[in-house]
Amino acid sequence: MPVSSDQYKKLMSVLEERRADALRRQEEAFDEVVKRSPIFAEMESAIAVDHAERVKALLRGDEMLEDRLLSQIEDLREQQRVILAGLGYEKDYLEVHYTCPLCHDTGYKDGRKCRCLRALEAELLYDASNIREVLEKENFGTFDMKWFDRTRRDPATGRTPYENMTENHRKALDMATDFVPGRKNLLFMGGAGTGKTFLSNCIAAEVIRQGFSVIYYPAATLFDRLADSAFGRSADEREQIFGCDLLIIDDLGTEVNNSFVNSQLFQCINERKMRKRSTVISTNLDMNQLRDTYSERVSSRLLEGYDICRFFNPDIRMLKRQLTPGR
Numbered sequence: 001m002p003v004s005s006d007q008y009k010k011l012m013s014v015l016e017e018r019r020a021d022a023l024r025r026q027e028e029a030f031d032e033v034v035k036r037s038p039i040f041a042e043m044e045s046a047i048a049v050d051h052a053e054r055v056k057a058l059l060r061g062d063e064m065l066e067d068r069l070l071s072q073i074e075d076l077r078e079q080q081r082v083i084l085a086g087l088g089y090e091k092d093y094l095e096v097h098y099t100c101p102l103c104h105d106t107g108y109k110d111g112r113k114c115r116c117l118r119a120l121e122a123e124l125l126y127d128a129s130n131i132r133e134v135l136e137k138e139n140f141g142t143f144d145m146k147w148f149d150r151t152r153r154d155p156a157t158g159r160t161p162y163e164n165m166t167e168n169h170r171k172a173l174d175m176a177t178d179f180v181p182g183r184k185n186l187l188f189m190g191g192a193g194t195g196k197t198f199l200s201n202c203i204a205a206e207v208i209r210q211g212f213s214v215i216y217y218p219a220a221t222l223f224d225r226l227a228d229s230a231f232g233r234s235a236d237e238r239e240q241i242f243g244c245d246l247l248i249i250d251d252l253g254t255e256v257n258n259s260f261v262n263s264q265l266f267q268c269i270n271e272r273k274m275r276k277r278s279t280v281i282s283t284n285l286d287m288n289q290l291r292d293t294y295s296e297r298v299s300s301r302l303l304e305g306y307d308i309c310r311f312f313n314p315d316i317r318m319l320k321r322q323l324t325p326g327r
Contacts, residue, residue: 019105119211139205147316161313168309176206181245182276190311194280201263212245220255226264242271252283
């Protein structure tokens with residue numbers, strides 16, 4: 001579960017309040033209609049009586065009576081619809097209008113978490129991750145290709161930064177637009193200021209919009225959190241890291257490296273693969289440096305399970321500062 005047990009209880013309380021509020025609104029709507037047309041309440045009582053008698057007929061196996069009662073109920077319902085229309089109400093005015101029509105505010109549909117519950121989880125985790133404000137500024141809607149060089153070609157690939165980023169943007173958009181946990185993992189490799197973090201945030205914003213849980217951590221913070229959980233100080237957070245639909249690890253390679261970090265990185269990558277969860281990792285290191293820094297088994301997992309996107313471009317942050325004096 002991507003949230004702690006206490007957090008889960010709070011989210012379920014939110015859904016219970018939504019459900020209770022929907023039922024309260026239905027009662028108020030019914031009272032309003034009855035005030036304008038008292039016969040409506042008499043019809044509702046007659047329908048309730050017919051329903052009870054129909055159940056008895058069903059238990060006795062009296063199909064003729066059951067059919068007759070069903071016909072009476074349908075006639076009364078039609079009369080009610082005529083009354084509602086005459087009073088100027090929509091035909092579904094007296095139905096229960098849940099916040100989520102898929103699960104009727106229970107949080108579950110067909111035995112699985114509904115998107116509304118996942119969205120609440122994401123909201124909670126988003127606040128905890130402290131990146132909501134960032135994603136309001138960095139998303140696919142604000143992504144601007146003008147910062148990528150269209151002339152200089154990379155000698156290794158023959159592509160311009162613009163052509164390269166167009167391809168990276170496509171891969172990111174493809175992953176995020178119809179997100180399926182575990183379907184894709186991305187490894188962003190390139191120098192500082194080339195757009196890796198911005199594109200990671202674009203993915204996060206779109207995936208959260210669809211109601212999936214996302215956790216973002218700079219690498220140094222991630223390993224601090226994993227250290228806390230490994231020594232029993234925050235077991236729930238470890239479960240969140242391993243279980244969230246999308247984990248974003250930013251700036252891998254900037255943390256203090258040691259044997260504990262190596263083992264935790266491998267465990268994180270491996271555990272999320274087994275759970276069929278998606279991960280986006282950004283790093284300034286190339287593949288040889290990743291292998292030398294972490295281990296052959298870590299680089300092997302990344303090569304076999306991640307789509308590698310290389311970034312090369314003049315530092316965008318520097319370009320922006322040059323074009324916006326005083327910033």
